[in-house]
Amino acid sequence: MAYTPQYYPGSTSVGINRRKHMSGNLEKLRDIPEADVVAVMGHRAPGADYSSTHPPLKEMGEPDCPIRQIVAPTAGAAAGDRVRYSQWTDSMYFAPSIPYWRSYWGAINCKGCDPGTLSGRQIIEARERDIEAYTKAQYDSEMTDVALCSMRGCTVHGHSLRLEENGMQFDMLARTEMGSDGNVYAVKDQVGIPLDRKINLGKPMSEAEAKKRTTIFRVDGIPMCGKVGARKYDEAVDALHHMWELRSKWGFRPE
Amino acid sequence: MVTESDTGSIQVEIIPSRFLLPATAQKLLNEIYGNGGIIRIMIHGPNLPRSVPYGPGRGSPIDENRDLLIEVGGQAFELSVKVGRIRLELESEKYYEGLKAACERALPISFQIRRGKFFHTRQTITDYAKYGKVEDTRILGLIDPKAKQDRLAILSEENVAVHDEER
Numbered sequence: 001m002a003y004t005p006q007y008y009p010g011s012t013s014v015g016i017n018r019r020k021h022m023s024g025n026l027e028k029l030r031d032i033p034e035a036d037v038v039a040v041m042g043h044r045a046p047g048a049d050y051s052s053t054h055p056p057l058k059e060m061g062e063p064d065c066p067i068r069q070i071v072a073p074t075a076g077a078a079a080g081d082r083v084r085y086s087q088w089t090d091s092m093y094f095a096p097s098i099p100y101w102r103s104y105w106g107a108i109n110c111k112g113c114d115p116g117t118l119s120g121r122q123i124i125e126a127r128e129r130d131i132e133a134y135t136k137a138q139y140d141s142e143m144t145d146v147a148l149c150s151m152r153g154c155t156v157h158g159h160s161l162r163l164e165e166n167g168m169q170f171d172m173l174a175r176t177e178m179g180s181d182g183n184v185y186a187v188k189d190q191v192g193i194p195l196d197r198k199i200n201l202g203k204p205m206s207e208a209e210a211k212k213r214t215t216i217f218r219v220d221g222i223p224m225c226g227k228v229g230a231r232k233y234d235e236a237v238d239a240l241h242h243m244w245e246l247r248s249k250w251g252f253r254p255e
Numbered sequence: 256m257v258t259e260s261d262t263g264s265i266q267v268e269i270i271p272s273r274f275l276l277p278a279t280a281q282k283l284l285n286e287i288y289g290n291g292g293i294i295r296i297m298i299h300g301p302n303l304p305r306s307v308p309y310g311p312g313r314g315s316p317i318d319e320n321r322d323l324l325i326e327v328g329g330q331a332f333e334l335s336v337k338v339g340r341i342r343l344e345l346e347s348e349k350y351y352e353g354l355k356a357a358c359e360r361a362l363p364i365s366f367q368i369r370r371g372k373f374f375h376t377r378q379t380i381t382d383y384a385k386y387g388k389v390e391d392t393r394i395l396g397l398i399d400p401k402a403k404q405d406r407l408a409i410l411s412e413e414n415v416a417v418h419d420e421e422r
Contacts, residue, residue, distance in 0.1 A: 155307070155310065161274070161339075162339060164276070165363070170301060172301060172304060174320065189312075191307070192307040192310065192312040192315055193311070193315050
């Protein structure tokens with residue numbers, strides 16, 4: 001029997017969504033052209049060459065190493081690309097992905113990446129052509145709602161702020177805007193430099209849809225303990241307590 | 256038992272559940288102004304920089320945050336924050352119900368309104384550094400201690416004493 005990892009405990013919708021994010025088995029909601037993703041990332045002009053830090057591995061003559069023989073390099077590593085980043089800010093108002101879940105998704109599903117989680121933002125670093133593919137995967141999948149999540153390389157403020165009146169996450173640099181047709185447009189790259197054209201990111205999720213797809217536990221949404229008033233807490237809390245106990249006792253050996 | 260005076264001024268805070276667009280902010284402020292009885296008012300919210308403050312795009316203009324002119328009570332001024340909270344002092348209790356009704360008329364979203372003490376009454380060192388000796392205590396607590404003095408907009412017809420020429 002093949003083993004399928006469970007990744008995250010619990011039977012609440014948030015628990016199920018967290019499992020989905022970690023397993024990488026995500027629904028694709030939109031298809032943003034690769035050139036547009038590259039433009040929003042802002043590291044290179046779409047169609048331009050990748051800058052590199054070393055020659056392609058094939059030309060370098062690698063040392064005889066069993067690990068290098070076992071592990072195939074990613075496309076970016078094989079070509080010697082520079083390491084680049086994409087950084088996301090997800091609103092705590094029921095954004096589909098919260099910072100830790102982007103990191104779990106990256107660490108489990110993306111080869112050769114370095115995810116980092118901060119209080120209100122999440123960054124993934126990888127070789128340039130790899131990070132472009134990973135960013136596109138994040139943009140296209142249900143991890144991202146174009147109104148509640150946005151790519152922000154700097155001035156990331158927005159995760160814990162109230163939403164704007166039109167349902168967009170607050171952005172000091174106004175990198176995305178709600179069009180009159182109801183679509184969200186990216187007008188600047190992730191560091192706030194204006195793009196030469198508006199990029200249509202599609203329609204945002206409705207409030208109900210965002211609540212359905214979110215991975216954040218909230219008392220006004222799905223609380224971590226499961227159903228309010230239930231006699232038994234959700235398994236997620238049991239597992240959390242278990243981990244907390246083991247972490248607290250770790251290394252403690254009363255003789 | 257302490258009985259509160261019903262003739263003194265009261266301080267009120269209005270917190271909408273979302274940040275307001277400039278048009279809604281203008282509507283709300285005009286409704287509040289129309290209700291009357293305002294001694295002073297403060298608009299609070301995240302800063303809207305005119306250009307990218309740091310990072311690789313530093314200095315790039317943010318056109319969306321420029322010329323956010325709103326007109327309140329016949330006077331125009333420029334918004335430099337996203338309106339997320341309004342604090343004001345009313346002349347007396349009798350304007351409070353009207354203020355609530357004004358918010359209900361102007362805001363398309365839910366909001367909280369509460370009474371309390373939101374402006375400080377004694378001059379701080381920062382106030383002294385900014386204004387010198389403050390004669391008119393109405394200006395105390397109107398702007399963030401770190402903000403520059405130009406964030407203070409005086410729309411009153413009466414002469415408000417802000418003496419900074421001596422410094």
